[in-house]
Amino acid sequence: MNQRLRSLLPASSCLFGLLSLLGVMCFHFPRELTSAEFRSAYSVDFARDLLLFGLVASFVLGTLAVLLDRGRRAALVGVGAASVAVLLGGSDVAVEPFAPTRYSLGVDWFVLALFFSAVVFIPLERHLGVRQIDVARTGWRTDLTYFFVSHVLVQFILIAVTVLTAPVARAVSLPGVQAFVAGLPFWVQFLAAAFVADLAQAVLHRAYHRVSALWRFHAVHHSSRDMDWLAGSRVHLVETVLTRSIVLLPLLVLGFSVPAVNAYVILVGLQAVVAHANLGIRFGWLEYLVVLPRYHHWHHARHIDYWDRNYAIHFPVVDMLMGSFKLPRDGSWPEEYGVLKLETVPQGIVAQTLMPFRGDREYVDHVA
Incomplete structure (x- = not known):
């Protein structure tokens, strides 16, 4: 396993683990945390399958990162978040009927947008980038916060x-x-x-x-x-x-x-x-x-x-x-x-x- 791929393991585990935890929270509180405009764009079964993938990916990648002694802290955060998600019901959380509301947060939109954007663009930029930029570059936390705010407040x-x-x-x-x-x-x-x-x-x-x-x-x-x-x-x-x-x-x-x-x-x-x-x-x-x-x-x-x-x-x-x-x-x-x-x-x-x-x-x- 090359150096570049190894460096992505802990960050990927952390990403999948935290997104999985947010996904479980969306299942528990769909009325408050999911966007009415966006819910119609995906099915519950699709969301469950994606959540299951995120949980498995977080555990596998986090375990590999710990065994290879790469970014233990980030890997443990990912595995820990995924463990909490499993304890909260994982992909089997039941969704009860709920009354729609005009005011809700778009956490589901944030989770799906960040998941697919990261999965597509991080590998592409690694191989086709004009210059080599670390995923955890200077300012990435600020930009991720803007990404979060713009999607959650959609x-x-x-x-x-x-x-x-x-x-x-x-x-x-x-x-x-x-x-x-x-x-x-x-x-x-x-x-x-x-x-x-x-x-x-x-x-x-x-x-x-x-x-x-x-x-x-x-x-x-x-x-x-x-x-x-x-x-x-x-x-x-x-x-x-x-x-x-x-x-x-x-x-x-x-x-x-x-x-x-x-x-x-x-x-x-x-x-x-x-x-x-x-x-x-x-x-x-x-x-x-x-x-x-x-x-x-x-x-x-x-x-x-x-x-x-x-x-x-x-x-x-x-x-x-x-x-x-x-x-x-x-x-x-x-x-x-x-x-x-x-x-x-x-x-x-x-x-x-x-x-x-x-x-x-x-x-x-x-x-x-």
């Missing part, structure tokens, strides 16, 4: 977005346009929705960079010093609500169908992870058609020439139309990531959440 974020967009969507009446859009084939609606949303997002994204009050929120996202699949989760909660509202609003006003909007939501979730991922694959001419890792990595470059470039998240043509397209033709990648003035962004999610409300200042404990 229902409250949706409520906030609805409150902001619904009154405007009702006030703007475009029956002719809405009828035309609704009559388009699904795939045309999907592509059109992605383009319209990308254009709205790019305009707002430019404002984030050019308006100092907005930049203080967006600087949190740009403060990651390493780029990988988890780095894109570092987004201030205010920016999350504002961006989703601005992007969703034109889709509602123009009358795109619910299936088309749902398909777009899936696309933006996947592409947001891929665009930040540490994947050094050369895509050639595709980089000029679709936003891929190298394109978005240059947007995050700690380089003055790219601070105001590459705002699109789906289609580079949006930046071409806005005059903000810039991509080296030699296939090179940025040497460094982060905000230009590192001392202006503090470390940790609590300090970063408060940062935009404290005005322009410098911090001793900053992201450098």
Whole structure:
């Protein structure tokens, strides 16, 4: 067993063990801990099978890590969490009928999203990464906390977005346009929705960079010093609500169908992870058609020439139309990531959440 694989054993055991424990808690308290919008996307049997896999994986990987004397503490945390999950019923916990509620946490969404993201992207980045980055890199706890908050609070974020967009969507009446859009084939609606949303997002994204009050929120996202699949989760909660509202609003006003909007939501979730991922694959001419890792990595470059470039998240043509397209033709990648003035962004999610409300200042404990 090579060194790199050995180093993943304790971290994997810890991950599977803690996620299994959270999964068991979701079975015990489905009304409070699972998202009503997300429950319909998976079956109870699927959740049970995934939970059983997580428990077995945690025990096996943790045992191997202890025997090989690799990360004993992390391995024991994983095995301990899995043991508690088993004592609480494991994958056999009965789910009693429960009354739906509008207010609940999306712990199930967090567990499933983190499980599949980690299983897919950690091995890919290990073998195809532009540079070798440890899973436990500097700032990973902060980014994982942002990942947790954004997923667990998904229902409250949706409520906030609805409150902001619904009154405007009702006030703007475009029956002719809405009828035309609704009559388009699904795939045309999907592509059109992605383009319209990308254009709205790019305009707002430019404002984030050019308006100092907005930049203080967006600087949190740009403060990651390493780029990988988890780095894109570092987004201030205010920016999350504002961006989703601005992007969703034109889709509602123009009358795109619910299936088309749902398909777009899936696309933006996947592409947001891929665009930040540490994947050094050369895509050639595709980089000029679709936003891929190298394109978005240059947007995050700690380089003055790219601070105001590459705002699109789906289609580079949006930046071409806005005059903000810039991509080296030699296939090179940025040497460094982060905000230009590192001392202006503090470390940790609590300090970063408060940062935009404290005005322009410098911090001793900053992201450098």
